[in-house]
Amino acid sequence: MITETDFIRIVRDELALPLAKQDLEGDLDGVVSWDSLHMLRLVAAVERETGKRMLIGSLLTERSLRGIYSKVAAA
Amino acid sequence: MTAVLEETPLARLRALHNEGRIAAEYRTVPALLAEMTDPIDLTRAGQVLSRTDVCDILAAGGATDADTVTVAITGHATLGTLVAPLTAQFARHGLLLRPHVSDFDAYIRDLQDPGSEVYASGADLVLCVLDAQIVFDELAPGWTAQDVAAVANAKLALLERLVTGYTERAAGRLVLNTVPLQRIHTAQLVDLRSRAVLGMAWRQFNIGLLALAERHARVSVVDLDPVLAEGVPVHEPRMAVYAKAHLGDDLLSGYAREVAHLARTVRGRGKKVLVLDLDNTVWGGVLGDDGPDGIEVATTFRGEAFGRFQRTVKQLASQGVVLAISSKNDQEPVLAALREHPDMVLRESDFARVNANWNAKDVNLRDIAGVLNLGLDSMVFVDDSPFERGLVAQALPEVTLVAVDEEPALHVERLLADGWFDALELTDEDRARGSQYRAEGARQELLDGSGSLADYLDQLGVQVTVSRVGAAEVARVAQLTLRTNQFNLTTERLDQADVQQRVDDPAHLVLAIRSGDRFGDNGVVGAVFAHRGADALHIDNVLLSCRVFARGIEQAALAEVLRFARDTGIATVHATYRPTKKNTKVRDFYPSLGFETVGDDAGSLSFRRELTDLPGVPGHLTLQSDLGTEAATPERIPA
Numbered sequence: 001m002i003t004e005t006d007f008i009r010i011v012r013d014e015l016a017l018p019l020a021k022q023d024l025e026g027d028l029d030g031v032v033s034w035d036s037l038h039m040l041r042l043v044a045a046v047e048r049e050t051g052k053r054m055l056i057g058s059l060l061t062e063r064s065l066r067g068i069y070s071k072v073a074a075a
Numbered sequence: 076m077t078a079v080l081e082e083t084p085l086a087r088l089r090a091l092h093n094e095g096r097i098a099a100e101y102r103t104v105p106a107l108l109a110e111m112t113d114p115i116d117l118t119r120a121g122q123v124l125s126r127t128d129v130c131d132i133l134a135a136g137g138a139t140d141a142d143t144v145t146v147a148i149t150g151h152a153t154l155g156t157l158v159a160p161l162t163a164q165f166a167r168h169g170l171l172l173r174p175h176v177s178d179f180d181a182y183i184r185d186l187q188d189p190g191s192e193v194y195a196s197g198a199d200l201v202l203c204v205l206d207a208q209i210v211f212d213e214l215a216p217g218w219t220a221q222d223v224a225a226v227a228n229a230k231l232a233l234l235e236r237l238v239t240g241y242t243e244r245a246a247g248r249l250v251l252n253t254v255p256l257q258r259i260h261t262a263q264l265v266d267l268r269s270r271a272v273l274g275m276a277w278r279q280f281n282i283g284l285l286a287l288a289e290r291h292a293r294v295s296v297v298d299l300d301p302v303l304a305e306g307v308p309v310h311e312p313r314m315a316v317y318a319k320a321h322l323g324d325d326l327l328s329g330y331a332r333e334v335a336h337l338a339r340t341v342r343g344r345g346k347k348v349l350v351l352d353l354d355n356t357v358w359g360g361v362l363g364d365d366g367p368d369g370i371e372v373a374t375t376f377r378g379e380a381f382g383r384f385q386r387t388v389k390q391l392a393s394q395g396v397v398l399a400i401s402s403k404n405d406q407e408p409v410l411a412a413l414r415e416h417p418d419m420v421l422r423e424s425d426f427a428r429v430n431a432n433w434n435a436k437d438v439n440l441r442d443i444a445g446v447l448n449l450g451l452d453s454m455v456f457v458d459d460s461p462f463e464r465g466l467v468a469q470a471l472p473e474v475t476l477v478a479v480d481e482e483p484a485l486h487v488e489r490l491l492a493d494g495w496f497d498a499l500e501l502t503d504e505d506r507a508r509g510s511q512y513r514a515e516g517a518r519q520e521l522l523d524g525s526g527s528l529a530d531y532l533d534q535l536g537v538q539v540t541v542s543r544v545g546a547a548e549v550a551r552v553a554q555l556t557l558r559t560n561q562f563n564l565t566t567e568r569l570d571q572a573d574v575q576q577r578v579d580d581p582a583h584l585v586l587a588i589r590s591g592d593r594f595g596d597n598g599v600v601g602a603v604f605a606h607r608g609a610d611a612l613h614i615d616n617v618l619l620s621c622r623v624f625a626r627g628i629e630q631a632a633l634a635e636v637l638r639f640a641r642d643t644g645i646a647t648v649h650a651t652y653r654p655t656k657k658n659t660k661v662r663d664f665y666p667s668l669g670f671e672t673v674g675d676d677a678g679s680l681s682f683r684r685e686l687t688d689l690p691g692v693p694g695h696l697t698l699q700s701d702l703g704t705e706a707a708t709p710e711r712i713p714a
Contacts, residue, residue, distance in 0.1 A: 013089070013119070014122075016122040035155065036318065037155040037156055037318075041122075044314075056314075
């Protein structure tokens with residue numbers, strides 16, 4: 001199980017995004033310089049960290065980092 | 076504080092980024108990246124680096140325009156993921172990537188439309204990244220091997236048209252790649268005979284792609300097969316399905332590595348000299364301790380591995396890489412081992428310089444650079460000792476280091492990993508370079524034995540030939556523009572197509588300078604580019620190989636150009652000098668020939684010379700020319 005702190009660290013380090021705590025809640029469009037490629041890198045990084053396979057198809061429909069995190073944490 | 080010392084290179088890079096110091100300290104980045112061995116770390120580093128604006132890095136002096144390579148990225152798949160590894164791979168070589176990423180599946184439109192980013196960006200390199208879906212996306216279920224062949228042929232014909240259009244419109248280099256065939260394709264055909272037909276058709280497709288580079292001077296094709304053979308997956312299936320990432324991160328990292336080598340070559344930063352340590356680098360064991368019979372070059376397991384490394388080095392040398400030795404040993408036993416050891420592949424005559432002594436390695440590298448008259452930044456140094464490498468890294472950061480370790484079976488992979496000696500084209504001059512540098516040693520002996528430089532030059536018997544560039548010389552002249560850094564008045568890089576264009580243009584004068592002396596023929600050592608204006612001649616550039624500096628060759632060649640200009644009715648000659656880090660020593664070249672400095676724009680100088688008189692040809696050399704019917708000038712000045 002990946003903690004919220006781990007998740008924020010992964011997003012910051014793997015995507016080199018300056019992530020603020022509130023970015024976790026808002027729509028992805030509001031995250032500084034977010035683009036769809038970040039999702040690919042994020043999934044790859046989370047899978048490397050947890051060793052578990054994520055269901056990417058369902059992650060792609062998430063509109064916030066919070067939503068992604070809850071699916072990652074539940075996996 | 077110890078925590079800081081233990082930080083990984085990636086952590087140090089991130090710290091630089093968080094402190095906003097990437098731009099100002101961009102020149103320290105290659106050393107950090109050199110310590111990163113994991114491709115994933117390099118991609119992470121690339122993401123960090125790509126957060127800093129290229130303009131900020133240039134403004135802060137972290138890089139110059141000459142370090143910047145503009146790259147347009149287009150293709151069929153999702154390619155945004157290429158930017159991070161490409162940024163890091165370029166930075167490893169001190170290059171700054173200015174990327175322009177096009178839309179998904181836009182390569183046809185991009186290459187057809189003169190208004191597209193591919194053209195508008197003025198890209199130095201256009202990466203048209205191809206994947207198997209350019210063919211398979213056009214096939215409906217029920218397809219056969221013959222259908223694949225038909226679509227692949229049509230794509231090849233389309234690509235040929237796109238390539239031709241590009242090379243006619245743009246000045247950059249178009250980079251294609253071979254396209255991997257995967258099991259998800261072949262296994263869709265259930266009968267083995269059809270699979271064989273598909274396999275053949277696909278290889279024909281890749282052969283056709285590779286052939287484009289053979290037919291078009293400004294096209295390169297990155298062969299992905301050797302990259303894949305390292306054990307890299309073509310893609311991650313889920314990423315391919317959901318995000319159209321048909322080429323995965325690992326493969327794009329490998330591709331980025333190859334493209335960075337190409338960029339370095341195009342920027343004229345290929346390496347020229349390979350300097351080798353001996354003990355446990357070239358042979359197993361320590362000559363001083365184990366004696367000539369105790370070192371391993373063959374017959375033992377480890378010996379075979381060193382022999383393999385020596386054969387690889389010799390293979391590079393056969394293509395113009397200059398070899399030298401820097402070893403902590405006594406000179407005599409080293410020479411004896413190179414001459415007499417029965418299993419040695421590399422012999423004394425393979426080396427332009429053997430520095431076996433007890434001086435520090437940085438002192439020896441400086442000495443080798445000085446004797447060969449080549450820059451330290453053209454050197455690659457291989458040593459198994461982290462101590463020696465660390466010393467050289469500290470003292471001579473411009474020297475490229477190849478780290479080998481106590482496992483000699485990995486020496487070859489390490490040496491070849493970064494294509495340090497890659498060139499766009501190999502010329503006869505390259506193949507003969509080894510013997511030319513050895514002749515240099517004989518010249519050095521003559522110089523040492525001569526009373527003065529004038530005596531030396533008189534005895535050397537220098538011959539200079541100036542001639543219009545013919546078909547056989549285009550490749551060599553282009554290479555001179557790409558690789559010459561010191562005696563290069565404007566550092567304008569031209570590829571073969573550019574040179575050919577000027578050769579074909581009657582308004583342009585493209586001249587090859589050949590030289591030779593009593594020790595041998597130097598081949599094409601220089602070039603002059605000029606064009607005729609209304610009533611004046613404009614000299615666009617003058618280049619001379621560093622091998623033949625200080626022999627009066629450049630004065631003789633220019634005297635002949637000016638003589639020819641005057642004889643064809645020209646009264647005035649214009650010329651320019653554009654400064655770089657490397658060419659300061661030729662800043663006064665034109666004034667030394669009687670040119671007047673008429674402009675200075677931030678160090679870029681313009682010159683003018685009336686042809687009321689002509690500079691003389693140095694008396695110690697003989698000059699031949701095919702420029703005009705009139706004989707070369709009889710005026711002579713003393714050497």
